[in-house]
Amino acid sequence: MQEGAPDPGLYDYHPYRGRPKITWPGGKSVAVWVAPNLEYYEIDPPAHPARKAWPTRHPSVVGYAHRDHSNRVSHWRMAEVMSKHGFPGSVSLSVALCQHHPEVVADANARGWEFFSHGIYNTRYAYDMSEEQERAIIADSIHTVREATGQRIRGWLAPALTHTPRTLDLLSEYDFTYTCDLYHDDQVQEVKVQQGRLASIPYSLEVNDHYAFFVYNMSGREYADALIRQYERLAAEGEASGTVMCIPLHAYLIGQPHRIGPFEEALRHIAEDGRAWIARAGEIVDHWRGETGGGQG
């Protein structure tokens, strides 16, 4: 990015109207990917000068225990529903989960899910890191996930969405394929980096389960309805040029007993519709690269 400039210079403006046609495999119009956040929040993390980890003194029992629900109960509930309807996960992983609860990581790996890094912990923020420190968390992420799953991670969602001005350049230097941190488009887009290439794959804050339940105060059924509306519009518009829909999840939210039933109905709707290419993040970016010849799609 252009550090200090009013426009950070992350990408070129690229109007939605009249873009080259992208066709997803099988002639599908919308690529749908599901991004479960498999996270570990520390009970007593060190203080960061720019951001507080918990709203109360430690231990912040409700906040910590709510997230722990993922790793004891709701990961499996969410994963079963996804597998049943043919949705693999592309996991936003707090890589220290590989140490704390390898059982959860192994379950996701056995289901054929892809992993990308969401930092070491979701309670360690990247703001103000030196280049050396940021390189350390990138290298730690690559190493830790390879050891635990055999996979070389290709993507990044910054820990708790915290960045430095050099994050995207470092990702391309370390041969990452995609970032999930930019929310400017409904199609895969090129990111401007100093060397090499980096794609931005649409993740989503707007249909993220966290926003649905804690910003927009939706019920489980309202969220399922929002996902279906999001899907219907992107599937229709994707006939002109293939769109991308991401469903970002947190098991401790979507896997609560009052929400998982309606959510399953949304997945059933998308799986049965016929216009969706249900895929993992890396496959979507690879196909987009192939379709656009490596240039702007």
Add this chain to the structure above:
Amino acid sequence: MALDPAYLAYPQRRHGYDHEFYDWSCLQTRPPVRWPAGRSVAVWLCVSLEWFPIIPAGPFTAPGHMQTAYPDYRHYTARDYGSRVGAWRLLEAFERAGVRASFATNAAIAERYPELVAAVIAGGHEIIAHSTDMNGTIDSSLTREAERALIAEAMARIAAASGVKPAGWLSIARQQSWHTADLLAEHGLTYTCDWVNDELPYRFKNGLINLPLNHELSDRQIIATQQKSAESWAESLTDAFDWLAGEAAAHGGAGRMLPVHLTPYIMGLPYRIDALEGWLKAITARPESWFATGAEIVAEWQAQEAPHG
């Protein structure tokens, strides 16, 4: 610019948790618990009986506490409505539905409103300790001694006023300190309801049991925070029950639990109580439901507890 090198050190990065309160365990692979009479979903109604002093104090301000400049008649009286009217409406609804509940009770409620607590006990409901009053919050700013004194005072005042020694403890806002679990065990409590990380009872390393009281399914979260209607609350609770009953059936009748946390000044209003009554009528009619108090659920679970908990 760089962060302190300690910020990239991870001394607790290891197998299991970064604390010593309890061990990891996965609900789906645990030995199943079976509820009485072949019922698969324990429904635990838990009502908070809260008295908010008009002058807030304590380590932090409890949810629902005073909000305006002194004197905040608006919130003081609207909360008291719950104890004067709303709680009686809930008792009536439970009696009509033939169910018993747990009442997480401030010591001040037991002292100030003995008629209410007598009716709770006479109805066969359980008293859970819920601190002294809504200023009796706990967090790590309290010294161990001050927290010990607070818990001792709450237990003594509840016992003196109600004649009951509670087996369970609910902290205000479910907030604890590093010492709470040990201090609760020291005071002879069997269980706490504060940790929402599970959907069945489990045991802490110090012997205390945690009976998770889901905060997301509370009337406070759905109605007061998310500002949904009582009907939307009932719809979500029914969806939860349906899912849990289905999950139990798919796992050979393995017991599941639905905690229903109610607040008299929220659910006990004239225009909302119908939604609760309708929900109780529908769910008591379901063959899978076992309505039980927290102590009954804990006792049933303890009787079947696996050696490794």
